[in-house]
Amino acid sequence: MSRLKRVAGLDPRAGFKAGGRDCGTSVPQGLLKAARKSGQLNLSGRNLSEVPQCVWRINVDIPEEANQNLSFGATERWWEQTDLTKLIISNNKLQSLTDDLRLLPALTVLDIHDNQLTSLPSAIRELANLQKLNISHNKLKILPEEITNLRNLKCLYLQHNELICISEGFEQLSSLEDLDLSNNRLTTVPASFSSLSSLVRLNLSSNQLKSLPAEINRMKRLKHLDCNSNLLETIPPELAAMESLELLYLRRNKLRFLPEFPSCSLLKELHVGENQIEMLEAEHLKHLNSILVLDLRDNKLKSVPDEIILLHSLERLDLSNNDISSLPYSLGNLHLKFLALEGNPLRTIRREIINKGTQEVLKYLQSKIKDDGPSQRDSATETAMTLPSESRVNIHAIITLKMLDYSDKQATLIPDEVFDAVKSNIITSVNFSKNQICEIPKRMVELKETVSDVNLSFNKLSSISLELCMLQKLTFLDLRFKMLPEVLYRIFTLETILISNNQVGSVDPQKMKMMENLTTLDLQNNDLLQIPPELGNCVNLRTLLLDGNPFRVPRAAILMKGTAAILEYLRDRIPT
Known part of the structure; x- marks a missing residue:
């Protein structure tokens, strides 16, 4: 009672x-x-x-x-x-x-999202x-002072309202971890925001911000900061002291310079596309030790420095729609999975090479290092010094790049001599693309403890064997298929799936949600007639590419807004 x-x-x-x-x-x-x-x-x-x-x-x-x-x-x-x-x-x-x-x-x-409050x-x-508390997609112009009493609030979603300012005392929400203020009418962010010490994710995109407070660096736990589509002309240097920052979105602003990040050692993604940046220098790059994604598209860059080679972890580099006429050959030594160069007046690389894709561009740049670089003569000699039984195996790639490369051979099987050439060397990347193989080579299991990147694109694979699950460190897999193989859903370490230009007709959003490490999913140019709304629950996705499919919704206007907008659109349409 x-x-x-x-x-x-x-x-x-x-x-x-x-x-x-x-x-x-x-x-x-x-x-x-x-x-x-x-x-x-x-x-x-x-x-x-x-x-x-x-x-x-x-x-x-x-x-x-x-x-x-x-x-x-x-x-x-x-x-x-x-x-x-x-x-x-x-x-x-x-x-x-x-x-x-x-x-x-x-x-x-x-x-209470999507009402008329x-x-x-x-x-x-x-x-x-x-x-x-989700109050997104309403008509709020101000927040009541009483909201600051919610001291246990962890997630507050206020996107797509008509807010013009932040309530006094907002910093009292000391438990707040996820705050979305995107698509409002904010012109300033109060310095007191820095007291939100528990904040992990902050979305300020699509407002009218001209600056960020220097005190923002006090947010010691902040990992995700989204300031896309504002009026920012500069970034406070204090932002570079945010030690936990992993994802920084600054697209569609008015930046003229790329900030330096001496303390952001964990920064994994930096998106500064659609700005007015004219110069990229070594100082901008040398501290980006953990960077995986660098988006510089639609700026005014004229060149890329040789120091780009310092970005050892870089996987995706978007340089499209700039004024770049040549690329440093050292770029070929990076383990890039994606390199976008469209819309540049490049003179040193033929258009036909660029059209063949990232790996062909990297191969071309590597070949120029061997041809033109005096310091590369020893490496070239080492490449030529192969055993008779290994004459078709790139030993230089095995030793210096940790890559097992047997691509573009039109082979129906990967010869044993390819795997034998590895010997005691550590292999982190495998490239068997552009062959005629119908199944995964069984000896791939021998590399299970070290290999993280596997490229099997442009083959005749109709399915994938479960042995692929034994690759303990696999984070990147490039394939070409008519349907997404069931085994992929079981590789929970996968971070990137590139399956564009196929005939994929459906994906399973429930199984994909279980892939918590998946951050990039490229489904461009497939046969998807509909996108399941539940895909919006895959909140760890940072890059979701859907262009070139025959579905009607989401509309192109939504796709152009980027991954976060697509996921939000899908989530809002999950049937109850």
């Missing part, structure tokens, strides 16, 4: 009211009954213009079935049922919420247990 007393304390008249008397057909009694057991109620997409009283009073009133039948089984005793902890009323026509919100003090999740009730301060 303790719970009965507690609920009655909220409303002295509780024992005399019948639940559901004002719900009509908008909220079925069966849904309320299930919610009392599970503690979760989903009313998304029900065309509601207001929240029925029976919802606010779900834990206060005696349920209707109790009035109809007083003989409850052990599992049917209404006074022992669960407090509502999760309420979803998104995709409706709500213009306001009442202070009856306080009747649900146990809520930990409140999702212009304000929030002051009673929101009484939801002391709230951990996730």
Whole structure:
């Protein structure tokens, strides 16, 4: 009876009211009954213009079935049922919420996105247990001061509103880890934001910011900072002291210089495309030790420094639509998976080589090192010094690049001599592309402890054997298929899947969500007639490429906004 007393304390008249008397057909009694057991109620997409009283009073009133039948089984005793902890009323026509919100003090999740709310009730301060609040896609111009009372709030989603400023005291949300303020009308970020010491992800994209506060460097746990589509002309140098920063998005601003990052040793992705950057120097590059993705597209770069070779971890480099006329040959020694050069007046590389793709460009640049670089003579000699049985194997690539390369041979099988040539050398990359092999070479298992990159593109593979799962460090796999092989979903270490220019007709979003390390998924130019909304739950994806498929939605305008916008669009359309 303790719970009965507690609920009655909220409303002295509780024992005399019948639940559901004002719900009509908008909220079925069966849904309320299930919610009392599970503690979760989903009313998304029900065309509601207001929240029925029976919802606010779900834990206060005696349920209707109790009035109809007083003989409850052990599992049917209404006074022992669960407090509502999760309420979803998104995709409706709500213009306001009442202070009856306080009747649900146990809520930990409140999702009211995609409504027509212009304000929030002051009673929101009484939801002391709230951990996730989604108010995105509404019409809020200001946030109530009371929101700063939600000290247990971890996720706050305010994107696609009409906010022009941040409430005073916002920094009191000390537990906040994920904050999305994108697509509003913000012109400044208060310096007090730096007190959000628990923040891991901050999205400020698509606002009207002209600067960032220098104090931002105090956010010691911040890993993901998105400032795309603003009016930024400079970045405070203090930002370079953010030691935990891993992902930085600065696309579509007015930057003229690339910032230096002496302290950002963990930075993995830097996106500065669509700015006005004219120069790339060694000082900009030398501290980017962990960088995997560097996006410099649509700027005004005229050259790339030789120091680009310092970016040992770099996997994706986008230099498209600049003014670059030549590339340093040292670029060929990087283990790039993706290199975009379109839209540059390049004179030193023939267009036909560029059209063949990244690996061919890198091979060309490597060959120029051997031809033109005096310091490379020894390496060239070493390449020529091969055993008779290894005459077709690139020993230089094995020893210096840790790569087992047997590509473009039109071979139906990979000869044993290729694997024999490895001997005691460590191999991290395998390139067997542009052959005629129909199955994965069984001896690939011999490299299971070291190999991380495998290129099997442009072969005749129709399926993949489970042996591929034995490659313990596999993070990158390049394939060409008519369908996504089932075995891929079981390789949980995979970070990159490039399966563009195939005939893939579907993907399994539930299995893909389990691939927590997957950050890049390239499905361009396939046969996808529809994109499953559940793919939006793959929140670890940083690059999702879908152009060139016959689906109708998402529209091209959404695809142009980038991965985050695509995932958000898909999530908002997951059926309930």
